[in-house]
Amino acid sequence: MENKKTEKIKKCPYCGKTENQIKAGFNASGTQRCKCKECKRYYTLEPKKHEYSEETRELALKIYYSGVSARGAAKILKMNKSNIANWIKKTKK
Numbered sequence: 001m002e003n004k005k006t007e008k009i010k011k012c013p014y015c016g017k018t019e020n021q022i023k024a025g026f027n028a029s030g031t032q033r034c035k036c037k038e039c040k041r042y043y044t045l046e047p048k049k050h051e052y053s054e055e056t057r058e059l060a061l062k063i064y065y066s067g068v069s070a071r072g073a074a075k076i077l078k079m080n081k082s083n084i085a086n087w088i089k090k091t092k093k
């Protein structure tokens with residue numbers, strides 16, 4: 001069994017490096033800001049990345065394919081519409 005790392009790994013969205021990422025305060029909305037010492041750019045960590053279970057995903061898709069809009073399904077499951085939109089996108093090939 002592989003032990004999944006759940007701790008946040010800081011990764012520069014510009015150069016993709018994970019080394020030399022330092023905390024650099026917070027932005028206006030209180031999101032952790034980081035600085036990449038590799039390319040010397042600032043970025044913010046993605047705030048609140050929700051991870052949903054496989055069950056929730058399947059349920060969302062089921063609701064969606066039963067004729068409910070993505071927005072409607074999001075409302076039912078109390079989640080962000082973009083989550084569901086993403087799942088739909090990934091399912092459609």
Ligand SMILES: [Zn+2]
Pocket residue numbers: 012013014015016017036037038039040041
């Ligand atoms: Zn970088």
